Amino acid sequence: MAGPLPDGDPVPDDGSLPASALAAGDGTLALYLHVPFCASRCGYCDFNTYTAAELGASPGASQTSYVDAALAEVALARRVLGPRTVTSVFVGGGTPTLLASETLVTLLGAVRDTFVLADDAEVTTEANPESVTPESLAALREGGFTRVSFGMQSAVPHVLHTLDRVHTPGRAAEAVAEARGAGFRDVSLDLIYGTPGESVGDWRTSLEAALAASPDHVSAYALIVEEGTPLARRIRRGELAAPDDDDLADKYVLADGLLREAGYDWYELSNWARPGHECRHNIAYWRSADWWGIGAGAHSHVGGVRWWNVKHPVTYGQRLGAGRSPGQARELLTADQQRVEQVLLESRLADGLAASRLLPSELARVGDLAGRGLVVQHDDRLVLTLKGRLLADAVVRDLLD
Numbered sequence: 001m002a003g004p005l006p007d008g009d010p011v012p013d014d015g016s017l018p019a020s021a022l023a024a025g026d027g028t029l030a031l032y033l034h035v036p037f038c039a040s041r042c043g044y045c046d047f048n049t050y051t052a053a054e055l056g057a058s059p060g061a062s063q064t065s066y067v068d069a070a071l072a073e074v075a076l077a078r079r080v081l082g083p084r085t086v087t088s089v090f091v092g093g094g095t096p097t098l099l100a101s102e103t104l105v106t107l108l109g110a111v112r113d114t115f116v117l118a119d120d121a122e123v124t125t126e127a128n129p130e131s132v133t134p135e136s137l138a139a140l141r142e143g144g145f146t147r148v149s150f151g152m153q154s155a156v157p158h159v160l161h162t163l164d165r166v167h168t169p170g171r172a173a174e175a176v177a178e179a180r181g182a183g184f185r186d187v188s189l190d191l192i193y194g195t196p197g198e199s200v201g202d203w204r205t206s207l208e209a210a211l212a213a214s215p216d217h218v219s220a221y222a223l224i225v226e227e228g229t230p231l232a233r234r235i236r237r238g239e240l241a242a243p244d245d246d247d248l249a250d251k252y253v254l255a256d257g258l259l260r261e262a263g264y265d266w267y268e269l270s271n272w273a274r275p276g277h278e279c280r281h282n283i284a285y286w287r288s289a290d291w292w293g294i295g296a297g298a299h300s301h302v303g304g305v306r307w308w309n310v311k312h313p314v315t316y317g318q319r320l321g322a323g324r325s326p327g328q329a330r331e332l333l334t335a336d337q338q339r340v341e342q343v344l345l346e347s348r349l350a351d352g353l354a355a356s357r358l359l360p361s362e363l364a365r366v367g368d369l370a371g372r373g374l375v376v377q378h379d380d381r382l383v384l385t386l387k388g389r390l391l392a393d394a395v396v397r398d399l400l401d
Helices: 019-024 063-081 101-114 134-142 157-163 171-182 200-212 230-236 245-261 280-286 313-321 335-346 366-371 386-390 392-400
Strands: 028-035 085-093 116-127 147-153 186-193 217-222 265-268 271-273 291-294 299-302 305-309 327-332 375-378 381-384
Touching: 019 299, 028 063, 028 280, 063 101, 063 291, 063 313, 085 101, 085 280, 101 116, 101 134, 116 280, 134 171, 147 157, 147 171, 147 200, 157 200, 171 186, 171 200, 186 200, 186 245, 200 217, 200 245, 217 245, 245 265, 245 271, 245 386, 265 280, 280 335, 335 392, 366 375, 366 392, 381 386, 386 392
Parallel strands: 028 085, 028 291, 085 116, 116 147, 147 186, 186 217
Antiparallel strands: 217 271, 265 271, 291 299, 299 305, 305 327, 375 381
């Protein structure tokens, strides 16, 4: 999560949760595993990631010690939650595939040994195209991973250069083909639009290159300039132009048109998939399901309790090594806070927001939003139009204010 976090309340040393939170779920769990290592830092990125040079030789900073700490947190999650059926596992970063495939398979094995891993569980790893080989992908597939998501970002050299991405433009398509050869039937590509200097023609080139690789899923995110990043400093110095809202809107419309023509349906504001290939793990987030984030800086949500771990891998390892929860702080959401979050998240989905989530005063505003062409109503659900998707944050503000 970008930006400052709330102070929150203390997390008990044993990580325990209120009985009401434990009783609220349906017995399922989505599990996120954060791998904070990167070979180099991209200029736009403010994720909780570290290069080897940044971590240095500090005790607990090695990949081996970090994995040991993550395994300890998996065990902690089982002690806190009791038996659960894990329906999805998502290994994100950073660049998870900087770890050996065998190490990632070991992490997945710990989840399988500690919880019940559903027979049809979706198991994803993120990967940079240059961080995999046919052999490493085959080992991941054989070890139980079902889905791989490649960070392509762009197919245009000067755009990749501005983003400080290190892979060559054609490498993402090669990685998709290698994943297919390894037996993956769910392959995703991530794109970014709105990079300074990227023309609409450049963006079309990237979309067409992504479609030519024939993935099952495409994510397309507008570039967000995060404070404290090298990109933000370059824009502040006037070396690069800041993203333009109208340009971002034009590129979103282009993406939606090309992807839908190619058979990819939008199911969330920034995500399109062939039918049956939607990312079930991310849908769990948008449905406010129970999910536990393993790793330094990871976030979790169970039964209306939200917490976040300490950010630095060394501190994270020290906490778990001492038998303590790595949680930095937490919030206990009120019933109305949970409802508002459900409105914020579910309104992003293609099947829309249940009208039953809204208060009478909020329902009274739906007619105005529909009259402005921002939402349509299907039975008891409100669905954003294309125009509404372009103004999604404003739609929710108008609905809730």
